[in-house]
Amino acid sequence: MEKKDLILLVEDNPDDLALTLRALKKSSIRNEVVVAKDGVEALDYLFPERNSQSFKKELPRLIVLDLKLPKVSGLEVLKRLRNDDRTKRLPVVILTTSNEKQDIIDCYDSGANSYIRKPVDFSKFYKIIHEVGSYWLSLNESSPWRRVI
Amino acid sequence: MNINSVKNAKPNIDQTTGTQSSSWLQKLKFWGTYLWEGPDFLSQALKLEWRFIVMRWLGIIIIAPGLFLFNLSHQQIIGAFVVLAIALVYNLILQYMLAKRSKLLISGYLVIFLDALLNVAMIIVAGGFDSPFYFIVYTVTVSAAMRYGYGPVLVMALLFVLSDVFEGMFFRQFLGSAFFLRSSWLILTAIIAGYLHEEAQEAKMALEEKLNQSNALNKELEAFSYSVSHDLRAPLRSIDGFSQALLEDYHEKLDDEGKDYLDRVRAASQRMAQLIDDLLDLSRVTRSNLHKENINLSDIAHSIINSLHEHKSNRNVDIKIKDDVTAFGDSRLVRVVLENLLSNAWKFTQKKPVAKIEFGTEKIEKEIVYFVRDNGDGFSMDYIDKLFGAFQRLHSMEEFEGNGIGLATVQRIIHRHGGQVWAHGEQGNGATFYFTL
Numbered sequence: 185m186e187k188k189d190l191i192l193l194v195e196d197n198p199d200d201l202a203l204t205l206r207a208l209k210k211s212s213i214r215n216e217v218v219v220a221k222d223g224v225e226a227l228d229y230l231f232p233e234r235n236s237q238s239f240k241k242e243l244p245r246l247i248v249l250d251l252k253l254p255k256v257s258g259l260e261v262l263k264r265l266r267n268d269d270r271t272k273r274l275p276v277v278i279l280t281t282s283n284e285k286q287d288i289i290d291c292y293d294s295g296a297n298s299y300i301r302k303p304v305d306f307s308k309f310y311k312i313i314h315e316v317g318s319y320w321l322s323l324n325e326s327s328p329w330r331r332v333i
Numbered sequence: 334m335n336i337n338s339v340k341n342a343k344p345n346i347d348q349t350t351g352t353q354s355s356s357w358l359q360k361l362k363f364w365g366t367y368l369w370e371g372p373d374f375l376s377q378a379l380k381l382e383w384r385f386i387v388m389r390w391l392g393i394i395i396i397a398p399g400l401f402l403f404n405l406s407h408q409q410i411i412g413a414f415v416v417l418a419i420a421l422v423y424n425l426i427l428q429y430m431l432a433k434r435s436k437l438l439i440s441g442y443l444v445i446f447l448d449a450l451l452n453v454a455m456i457i458v459a460g461g462f463d464s465p466f467y468f469i470v471y472t473v474t475v476s477a478a479m480r481y482g483y484g485p486v487l488v489m490a491l492l493f494v495l496s497d498v499f500e501g502m503f504f505r506q507f508l509g510s511a512f513f514l515r516s517s518w519l520i521l522t523a524i525i526a527g528y529l530h531e532e533a534q535e536a537k538m539a540l541e542e543k544l545n546q547s548n549a550l551n552k553e554l555e556a557f558s559y560s561v562s563h564d565l566r567a568p569l570r571s572i573d574g575f576s577q578a579l580l581e582d583y584h585e586k587l588d589d590e591g592k593d594y595l596d597r598v599r600a601a602s603q604r605m606a607q608l609i610d611d612l613l614d615l616s617r618v619t620r621s622n623l624h625k626e627n628i629n630l631s632d633i634a635h636s637i638i639n640s641l642h643e644h645k646s647n648r649n650v651d652i653k654i655k656d657d658v659t660a661f662g663d664s665r666l667v668r669v670v671l672e673n674l675l676s677n678a679w680k681f682t683q684k685k686p687v688a689k690i691e692f693g694t695e696k697i698e699k700e701i702v703y704f705v706r707d708n709g710d711g712f713s714m715d716y717i718d719k720l721f722g723a724f725q726r727l728h729s730m731e732e733f734e735g736n737g738i739g740l741a742t743v744q745r746i747i748h749r750h751g752g753q754v755w756a757h758g759e760q761g762n763g764a765t766f767y768f769t770l
Contacts, residue, residue, distance in 0.1 A: 199567070199568075199570070199575070200571070203575075280563075281563045281566045284559060303606075304602060304603055306573050306574040306577040306578075306599075307577065309574065
């Protein structure tokens, strides 16, 4: 069986994490999900040279990024991703609670591919996750990327 | 307005001593304050102008008797008084304009220039003036004092006076009338201008401080609403999401009552999310910048009514929208105003067999007043003071849905445009909302 591409889910709220995973499961997205609980964890995963025990890691096909994160903010993570040749073309979907105009502008300026506001209504949230998954993981043709860093 | 300011500034005589002499003193104090502060409505800049005028009065009063101290010819004295009279009229006109709140078209510097012209003319007539150089020195000195304060200007004025003394000692009669007028005017005006400069400086600093404070406050508010939008919604998502999970995963274990409770939990969390969003929108209305332009309110009203028809059809509503109603305002925000007023009208007429909604204008005291009128449920005028408060509702949720934020938003937008909004209603008999922009 062909190995499925990875999703990197950056989310600090355990409830939101559980709900997102549930929505992924319910929309039959079988891809492996790597979870980072803050900006530092996300960067450590994506740039293994950042920590001493570096080992080869697989780059995700899709990054789902929350904005308000402990330590390093989502926007900061996005900027660092776009500054590195290995990750600059990885699709990044911002999934956040904020709909502040400035946040949306900042994200697109920093190279986000999509910006989605988490709805409170879980039925809507489920639909969103389903559509994000099917669009970015199967419909969209991603730029070729080196899977292993 | 003058009457108002008098009322405000007047100390309460009856409650203090009440004797004749103290009330006379109070009056004097009041007029002194009025002469110095000017009417209440003057802006800081205009207040300074007002004081300049008052100071000029003082100058005229001091200088005029001085004319008699010297041996002047009849023509010189008559000439001097003619100029003084012109100065009086000029001063009166300026003061009248300020007191009447009319916008001063002439800038401060033009006033100084005219002042200089006037004073020099006075000196020429009264004291035999010899050089146009004086005129330039006068203007430059006073302007510089307005800009840079006492220090450099007083030095300049003193140098000028010294040169006058020197000139008088060697070339003509020392301490002549021309010298008296020139130097006293110059020093007096330089001191006044310098003082006004200090005042302006202080006012500027106070203003800057205020601005800094309000900027800090704005930043804090922004951080607050950001945190509200992010942090307050997150728990709601958990409440809604896990209720849904219960409904799906434990479907068999829950009876109908249990499911109903969970449905209520979900409905409430979604309603609260809507409330948070509305509150955020309200705070954004006050924060965002105004982009004023000419807008066609009739077009906006038509498009709002069309979308109301699309979303909530199956209703028989008699709509009347006046053609070509225009206004000068922020089109996005004014649209929010009309959206709120028209959808309110739409909502509160839903129980009427024939609903009537009208948008039009009236002229009240030469001002165009826009209105939205309906024949819906209306409201009792007893509650008029609650009408525009945030989260205030005059109906139960069963009667009419809503969260009481619409009219608060309307009021904020109108106030930001410098307009006014008011309403008239009757319980069960329709309502009319008026606004100006």
